[in-house]
Amino acid sequence: MFSCAYVLLAISASVSLLAGTFTEEQRLTIVALIGAAAFGELLSFTLPPAWWRESMLGSLLSFAVLCTTSALLILQDPIFLLFGITGFFRALMLRPPAVMFLGLTATAVVVHTFPVGGPVVALTDKPALYLVILTVQVVSVGLGALASQYVHDQNEERRRTVKELEAALEENAGLHAQLVTQAREAGVLDERQRMAREIHDTLAQSFTGIVTQLEAADRPHTETSQWRAHVDRARILAREGLAEARRSVQALRPESLERHALPVALAELSERWARDATAELSFETTGESKPMLAEIELALYRVAQEALTNVSKHAKAGKVGITLSYMDDVVLLDVRDDGTGFQHRAHTGGEQGFGLNTMRQRLQRVAGNLEVESRPGEGTAISASVPAILAEAR
Structure with missing residues (x-):
C-alpha cells in the first residue's frame, strides 16, 4: 500500500540536502536517517497485509516507527517537520479513541517541540503557550476525526437501511405477486369445481327431466x-335450463368488465341496481384508477354485486353508498347502507351469512381481506381490500 509519508519524506529530504548547510558527518547522518525512515515505513506499513495494519499491534508499531524516525530527522533539520505531519494521519488510524488521542498528542509533541530542540526547551520558553497550542491541536483534530467518523458511520447505516428496505420491498412485491398467482390458480380450480357442481345440480337435472318428459310423450x-302435458313440462324444463346456463356463463366474468374499466363497470352496476331499488345509491371513485389484474377486478366486482344483493334482500335501506379507492399498495371497496343491520358476531348462518362467506372466499383467492361492521338498527359497512397489483405485473 502506497503511503503519503514517502512523498513528504522525499520533499523534506530534497529541500534539506539541497538547501541545507551541513557538515559531511551531519549530511551522512541525515541520509542514514532518511533511509531508516523509508525502510521502517516499508516494513511496518507498506508490505504487511491490511489485516495487520488495521490490528491494534500493527497500527501501534507502524505509528511508533514513523513517530521515532520523524523526531530524529526533525532534530537534524526542522524541514522534516513536513514528514512528521504524517504522524497525525497515522494516529487517526489508532483505536480505541483513547489510543488515538495519545497518538495525536505524541505527534503534536514531535511537531511542536523537536524543531526547537525538544520538550525541555519548549517548556522552558513560554510553557503556557506551548501547552495551549498542543491541547487545542490535539482536541480539535481528535474531535473532528470522531465527528467525521460518526457522520460516516451514520451514512453507511442509512445506506444499509435503504438497501435492506429496497430488498424487502422487492421481496415483498415478489411474494405478493406469487401469493396472488397461487390464489388465482386455486381460484381457477374452485371455479371449475363450482361449475361442475352447478352443471350436475341444475343443467344436468334439467336435461334429464326434458328427456324423460319427451320419452313419456x-x-x-x-x-x-x-302428450300435451309432457311437452309443456319439457318446455318449462328447457327454459329453466336456459336461464341456469345464462346465469352460469355470466358468473364467469361480467360483460361490463370485458368492455370497461372497473370504475365504469361498477358505475353501470350501481345504475342498474338503482333502477329497480327504492334506496338512493351514490357511487364515487377516489385516487388514480389503474387497470389491475383481472382476478382482482372480478373479485371486487362480485363483492359489490353480492353486497348490493344483500342490501336488496335484507337491509331495507334508504341510502346506499359505494366508494372505490385506489391507493399505493391496496385498492379498497366500501359499501355502506343505513338499513336494519344485524348482529355480525352472532350471525353465522342464513342467506346473508352465506353471501358474506362467499365474498370473503373470493377475496382470499386474491390475497384480499373483508371487514364487516354492523349492528341492529345502525346499518352495515362492508370494506374489501385487495393488493394493488397492476395488470402488467402478470
Missing part, C-alpha cells in the same frame, strides 16, 4: 292430453 297409446 313419445310412448305408444299416449292420450293427447297426456
Whole structure:
C-alpha cells in the first residue's frame, strides 16, 4: 500500500540536502536517517497485509516507527517537520479513541517541540503557550476525526437501511405477486369445481327431466292430453335450463368488465341496481384508477354485486353508498347502507351469512381481506381490500 509519508519524506529530504548547510558527518547522518525512515515505513506499513495494519499491534508499531524516525530527522533539520505531519494521519488510524488521542498528542509533541530542540526547551520558553497550542491541536483534530467518523458511520447505516428496505420491498412485491398467482390458480380450480357442481345440480337435472318428459310423450297409446302435458313440462324444463346456463356463463366474468374499466363497470352496476331499488345509491371513485389484474377486478366486482344483493334482500335501506379507492399498495371497496343491520358476531348462518362467506372466499383467492361492521338498527359497512397489483405485473 502506497503511503503519503514517502512523498513528504522525499520533499523534506530534497529541500534539506539541497538547501541545507551541513557538515559531511551531519549530511551522512541525515541520509542514514532518511533511509531508516523509508525502510521502517516499508516494513511496518507498506508490505504487511491490511489485516495487520488495521490490528491494534500493527497500527501501534507502524505509528511508533514513523513517530521515532520523524523526531530524529526533525532534530537534524526542522524541514522534516513536513514528514512528521504524517504522524497525525497515522494516529487517526489508532483505536480505541483513547489510543488515538495519545497518538495525536505524541505527534503534536514531535511537531511542536523537536524543531526547537525538544520538550525541555519548549517548556522552558513560554510553557503556557506551548501547552495551549498542543491541547487545542490535539482536541480539535481528535474531535473532528470522531465527528467525521460518526457522520460516516451514520451514512453507511442509512445506506444499509435503504438497501435492506429496497430488498424487502422487492421481496415483498415478489411474494405478493406469487401469493396472488397461487390464489388465482386455486381460484381457477374452485371455479371449475363450482361449475361442475352447478352443471350436475341444475343443467344436468334439467336435461334429464326434458328427456324423460319427451320419452313419456313419445310412448305408444299416449292420450293427447297426456302428450300435451309432457311437452309443456319439457318446455318449462328447457327454459329453466336456459336461464341456469345464462346465469352460469355470466358468473364467469361480467360483460361490463370485458368492455370497461372497473370504475365504469361498477358505475353501470350501481345504475342498474338503482333502477329497480327504492334506496338512493351514490357511487364515487377516489385516487388514480389503474387497470389491475383481472382476478382482482372480478373479485371486487362480485363483492359489490353480492353486497348490493344483500342490501336488496335484507337491509331495507334508504341510502346506499359505494366508494372505490385506489391507493399505493391496496385498492379498497366500501359499501355502506343505513338499513336494519344485524348482529355480525352472532350471525353465522342464513342467506346473508352465506353471501358474506362467499365474498370473503373470493377475496382470499386474491390475497384480499373483508371487514364487516354492523349492528341492529345502525346499518352495515362492508370494506374489501385487495393488493394493488397492476395488470402488467402478470
